[in-house]
Amino acid sequence: xxxxxxxxxxxxxxxxxxxxxxxxxxxxxxxxxxxxxxxxxxxxxxxxxxxxxxxxxxxxxxxxxxxxxxxxxxxxxxxxxxxxxxxxxxxxxxxxxxxxxxxxxxxxxxxxxxxxxxxxxxxxxxxxxxxxxxxxxxxxxxxxxxxxxxxxxxxxxxxxxxxxxxxxxxxxxxxxxxxxxxxxxxxxxxxxxxxxxxxxxxxxxxxxxxxxxxxxxxxxxxxxxxx
Numbered sequence: 001x002x003x004x005x006x007x008x009x010x011x012x013x014x015x016x017x018x019x020x021x022x023x024x025x026x027x028x029x030x031x032x033x034x035x036x037x038x039x040x041x042x043x044x045x046x047x048x049x050x051x052x053x054x055x056x057x058x059x060x061x062x063x064x065x066x067x068x069x070x071x072x073x074x075x076x077x078x079x080x081x082x083x084x085x086x087x088x089x090x091x092x093x094x095x096x097x098x099x100x101x102x103x104x105x106x107x108x109x110x111x112x113x114x115x116x117x118x119x120x121x122x123x124x125x126x127x128x129x130x131x132x133x134x135x136x137x138x139x140x141x142x143x144x145x146x147x148x149x150x151x152x153x154x155x156x157x158x159x160x161x162x163x164x165x166x167x168x169x170x171x172x173x174x175x176x177x178x179x180x181x182x183x184x185x186x187x188x189x190x191x192x193x194x195x196x197x198x199x200x201x202x203x204x205x206x207x208x209x210x211x212x213x214x215x216x217x218x219x220x221x222x223x224x225x226x227x
Contacts, residue, residue, distance in 0.1 A: 004172045005039060014042040018182070019174070022048050033060040046106050049087035054097040065104045065130075066091060070112055071120045079110075091124070100125040110134045137211045139185040160200040161214040164193065184208045 008015065015036050017023055023045050024030075030053070033043040037060055046065035057064050068087070070076050076084040094103060105121060107114070109131050121129055162168060163181040171179045173187055180193050189207045191199075196206050200215070209215055 003176050005035065007172075007178070008039075008041065009170065010040070012040060012042060014044050016044045016046070018045060020185075022050050024052060030056050030060060048081070049090045050083070052090055052094060054090075054093045057094065058097040061098075061102075063102050063104055064094065064098060065106050066094070067106050067108075068117065069107050069110070070114075071117050072113075075112060095124060095126075100127065104128040104130060107131045108134055133213060135183060135213055137183060137185075137209070137213075139208070139210075160197055161209070161212065161216070163214060164197050164200065181214070183212055183214065 017026075017029060017032055017036075019026070024047055026032075029045075033045075033056075036043040042062050043060060044063055044065065045061065046067050048067045068091070069079065069081065071084070071088070073084045076082070081087075091103075103126060105126055105128065107117065107129065114131075118129075121127070161181075167180070169181065171182045173179065177187055177190070179187065179190065180196070184190060186208065191206060191208075196209070199206050205212075205215060
């Protein structure tokens with residue numbers, strides 16, 4: 001953390017502490033959030049709602065993201081988001097501490113019905129709602145539970161992605177390696193940004209970008225199918 005903190009661009013920037021699973025389970029999560037705030041940054045995270053210290057969140061996080069794809073218990077169990085009732089109780093606790101304006105709901109759109117979710121958000125005055133399509137990258141798919149994903153075909157890029165054309169974020173993995181985006185889960189084949197730009201300029205997709213929805217392609221993406 002010391003190394004990464006020293007490499008961040010100074011200024012009032014949002015810094016998201018993220019990871020697979022629940023980020024607040026890391027034993028030093030709140031320590032890092034506090035250090036970022038004291039250094040002048042805006043610490044942020046997206047919780048799955050399974051566990052959260054509302055008092056610490058209120059004190060250390062200007063805004064807090066909550067991952068919520070459905071409010072239907074049967075559907076939540078089907079996709080592996082268990083104990084939905086417990087998660088929704090935690091949302092109520094966070095609402096009482098932070099209020100609706102500081103909470104941001106993040107939803108992955110995988111084709112599920114969303115009317116009930118939108119009704120829930122309106123009823124709780126949660127107006128900050130970010131909906132993102134499911135990322136079909138090969139190294140993303142292994143993290144999905146109870147999903148059957150069609151492996152993308154080998155494709156040729158029709159140009160470079162927006163994260164390489166113009167830096168949109170600075171992303172560091174747990175070992176401090178800097179990457180151009182947050183979509184590269186397996187960094188073993190990461191060749192470096194300059195090599196990635198050169199490959200895409202020649203119409204080739206780097207292995208670490210296989211199937212990424214951010215790449216403009218010469219043939220359509222495969223659809224993601226759920227069992």
